[in-house]
Amino acid sequence: MDLNSTQVETIVRQVLSEMNGTDASTAKSKASAAFRSIPATAKVATLVEPHKIVVKEYPMPEIGDDDILVKVEGCGVCGTDVHEWKGDPFGICPVTLGHEGTGEIVKLGKNVKTDTAGRPIKVGDKLVTSVISCGECDICRLHPGNTNLCQNQGVHGLITDSEAHHLCGWFATYLHITGKGATYFVVNDLNLKERMLLEVAAVCVHALKQGNSTGLINFGSAVLLQGCGPVGLMMLAVLRAAGVNHIIAIDGSEKRLEMAKKLGAKTIINFTSPEADTIEKRVGIVKRVTNGVGADFAYQCTGVPAAAADIYKFIRRGGGLCEMGFFVNNGEYSINPHFAMCNKEIHIVGSWDYSAEDYPTTIAFLKQAREMNIPIEELVTHSFPLDQLNEAMEVNIAQKGIKVCYVAE
Ligand SMILES: NC(=O)c1ccc[n+]([C@@H]2O[C@H](COP(=O)([O-])OP(=O)(O)OC[C@H]3O[C@@H](n4cnc5c(N)ncnc54)[C@H](O)[C@@H]3O)[C@@H](O)[C@H]2O)c1
Ligand SMILES: [Zn+2]
Ligand SMILES: [Zn+2]
Numbered sequence: 001m002d003l004n005s006t007q008v009e010t011i012v013r014q015v016l017s018e019m020n021g022t023d024a025s026t027a028k029s030k031a032s033a034a035f036r037s038i039p040a041t042a043k044v045a046t047l048v049e050p051h052k053i054v055v056k057e058y059p060m061p062e063i064g065d066d067d068i069l070v071k072v073e074g075c076g077v078c079g080t081d082v083h084e085w086k087g088d089p090f091g092i093c094p095v096t097l098g099h100e101g102t103g104e105i106v107k108l109g110k111n112v113k114t115d116t117a118g119r120p121i122k123v124g125d126k127l128v129t130s131v132i133s134c135g136e137c138d139i140c141r142l143h144p145g146n147t148n149l150c151q152n153q154g155v156h157g158l159i160t161d162s163e164a165h166h167l168c169g170w171f172a173t174y175l176h177i178t179g180k181g182a183t184y185f186v187v188n189d190l191n192l193k194e195r196m197l198l199e200v201a202a203v204c205v206h207a208l209k210q211g212n213s214t215g216l217i218n219f220g221s222a223v224l225l226q227g228c229g230p231v232g233l234m235m236l237a238v239l240r241a242a243g244v245n246h247i248i249a250i251d252g253s254e255k256r257l258e259m260a261k262k263l264g265a266k267t268i269i270n271f272t273s274p275e276a277d278t279i280e281k282r283v284g285i286v287k288r289v290t291n292g293v294g295a296d297f298a299y300q301c302t303g304v305p306a307a308a309a310d311i312y313k314f315i316r317r318g319g320g321l322c323e324m325g326f327f328v329n330n331g332e333y334s335i336n337p338h339f340a341m342c343n344k345e346i347h348i349v350g351s352w353d354y355s356a357e358d359y360p361t362t363i364a365f366l367k368q369a370r371e372m373n374i375p376i377e378e379l380v381t382h383s384f385p386l387d388q389l390n391e392a393m394e395v396n397i398a399q400k401g402i403k404v405c406y407v408a409e
Contacts, residue, residue, distance in 0.1 A: 038069070038106050042167055042174040044096040045389045045406075050087045053097075053389045058166045061176050065109040068177040068184065070127055074383070074407040075101030075157075075170035076196045077392050079229070079303070083328050084158070085393045092160045098406060099157030101170025102128045102187070102195035116183040116356050126190070128198050129156050129175075130183040130356040148206065148355040156182075171389055171406055183356035187363060193377040194366045196405050200230055201376075202362040204238040207299065207324045207351035209358070214347040216297045216320040222246040224286060224295035224314050225265070227302035227325060228256040230379060230403045233263060235299050235324075237376045240264040241368050248286055248295060248314075250276075259402060262375055279310050286314045293317075300325045305333035312340035320347035327353075383407040 042060055045053050063069050075098040084090055084097060105125045115121045116130065133140050134152035143149070156177065157169040167176035177184060187195055211217050223244050225232050228251035236247055240263060248267040249260035257268040267289045269276045276282050287294055294316035300308050303325045312335060315321060335341070341348070354362075369376050381401030384392040389406060396404045 037071075042172060043386060044161075044166055044169065044172040045098075045386050046094050046096045046161055047085055047088075048094045050093075051085065051390065051393075053085070053171070053393075055387050056166075060174070061165075061167060063107045063109055063176070064178060065111045066178070067109040068105055068112055068127070069107035069167075070103040070175045070177065071106045072101055072103040072170055072172055072175055072408050073126075074103075074192055074196045074405055075099075076200060076230075076380075077389075077396050077404045077406065078200070079231075079396075080158070080327055082393050082396050085390075086397075089328065090158065092158060094161045095158065096161055096166070096169030096171055097157050098170030098172070099129075099155045100196060100199035101157070101175065101406075102126060102192065102198070103170075103175065103408075106174075115186045117185055117360050119186050121186055125186045126188050126195060127184050128187050128195055128359070129170075129177060130185065130202070130359050131155050131353065132181045132183065133356075135181055145357075146355070148353045148358075153353070154181075171386065173386065173408060183359075185359050185363065190363065190366055191377075192407075193380045194370070197234065197376060197379060197403065198359075198362055198366060200234050200403070201238065201365060202354040202358050203231060203324070203351075204235040205362045205365055206354035206358045207235060207322055208238050208242055209361075210324075210349040210351040211297060211299070211320065211322045213349060214297070214320040216347060217242070217244060219243055219245070221296040222248065222290045224248045224250070224298040224311075225260070226250050226298060226300050226307055226311050226314075227304075228253065228260045229301065229399075231324070232299070232301035233259055233379055233402060234376070235301055236260055236263045236265060237369055237374050238365060239299075240374055241365055241372060246289075248289060250282065253399065256402065259378065262378065264374065279313060282310075283313045290316070295319060297321070303328070303330050305331050309333035309335050312344070312346065315344065315346060317344045319344070320349070322349050322351050324351040379403045380405055385409050 041057050043057050045055050047053050081097045132154035133147040133150040137151040139149045159168045247265045249265040250269045252272045295314050297320045298315050300311050300323050380403045382404040392404050
């Protein structure tokens with residue numbers, strides 16, 4: 001049997017520990033506790049074909065000098081995971097999904113001294129990963145402030161499984177961080193739920209930056225949120241933390257709207273209720289709560305083309321819109337550009353993912369939300385073990401909860 005150095009170290013530790021009746025090292029640090037427990041194999045939940053995630057087991061890989069081995073604690077299920085699970089639209093099957101993950105470092109390559117923010121890093125630290133940019137495309141070379149738009153953007157959790165790198169997604173017991181451009185941050189002062197929500201929060205923190213570039217979001221601004229799924233609700237929390245007090249939230253689910261209210265929405269509109277079941281009625285309500293003019297700014301978070309076409313009607317003349325609801329191709333819509341955009345002089349921005357540089361800001365947002373008692377942890381409504389991730393996908397599709405997560409046992 002061929003053993004790599006990680007496996008050999010694990011066995012030596014175990015033998016010494018049994019001989020001494022105690023751990024080989026006298027240090028009682030959390031770090032050594034984590035190290036001691038590295039097993040010889042790791043499990044991954046791999047999407048092998050649409051609708052079929054299978055748990056597989058592999059020997060623990062060799063950890064190179066620039067690599068990190070993380071014991072996974074949990075990972076959010078993203079709409080993108082569900083989209084891939086349904087039909088492999090990205091053509092990356094077989095793939096171990098899960099990019100909203102977090103865990104504890106159990107092994108560090110000798111060259112890894114700091115995280116991406118330059119903070120010291122050690123075994124025992126809690127970690128999250130961010131995007132992997134290529135460093136070589138036009139964007140990476142010429143527009144380093146926009147690496148979220150890297151033409152070869154990668155992320156742990158959307159990489160095709162390979163012999164060389166099986167532990168490359170967070171739906172696993174261990175994640176092996178490797179490869180050029182990997183970015184990661186130490187987040188010891190956030191709890192598990194906050195860490196599992198960090199990635200979706202980064203999407204929204206980036207969208208706040210995009211919205212802010214229009215100069216239309218300020219104290220006193222009325223901001224409309226269309227769609228109260230995990231993205232819309234997190235956007236709401238980000239806006240609240242940023243000082244926006246007048247938020248109007250629209251959705252068709254009473255449960256999600258209740259959550260919007262808890263997070264601080266002033267006005268909620270249920271488009272299935274008799275008072276709001278037409279676009280005219282909804283526009284009427286929005287005008288009523290905005291002195292007859294409409295919202296200063298709107299975030300589109302539904303992924304539904306018909307909703308995206310409607311959103312212009314809620315926005316005042318001279319107002320703004322951030323389109324962040326189409327991370328995947330859900331089709332087209334048509335509008336009358338005279339009424340919707342030109343005559344209103346709407347300031348439109350798109351928002352795509354986030355860069356690693358959005359992570360420190362996102363970590364600050366999560367701490368601030370906690371201080372402000374914005375109950376974002378309540379967004380986590382369901383958790384599933386590794387062998388039940390097909391069920392987790394079904395629950396997500398049925399919109400039975402808000403944020404569905406994999407939590408390691
Ligand atoms: N920009 C990015 O970087 C980025 C990143 C991740 C996800 N997304 C996108 O964000 C979107 C939302 O993600 P999610 O996980 O919250 O999805 P979700 O499907 O859970 O939530 C969408 C919500 O929109 C509501 N909705 C549908 N029609 C509506 C209408 N006419 N008016 C108001 N609300 C309506 C639904 O009831 C639902 O609650 C997705 O389509 C995804 O592609 C974007
Ligand atoms: Zn995601
Ligand atoms: Zn690039």
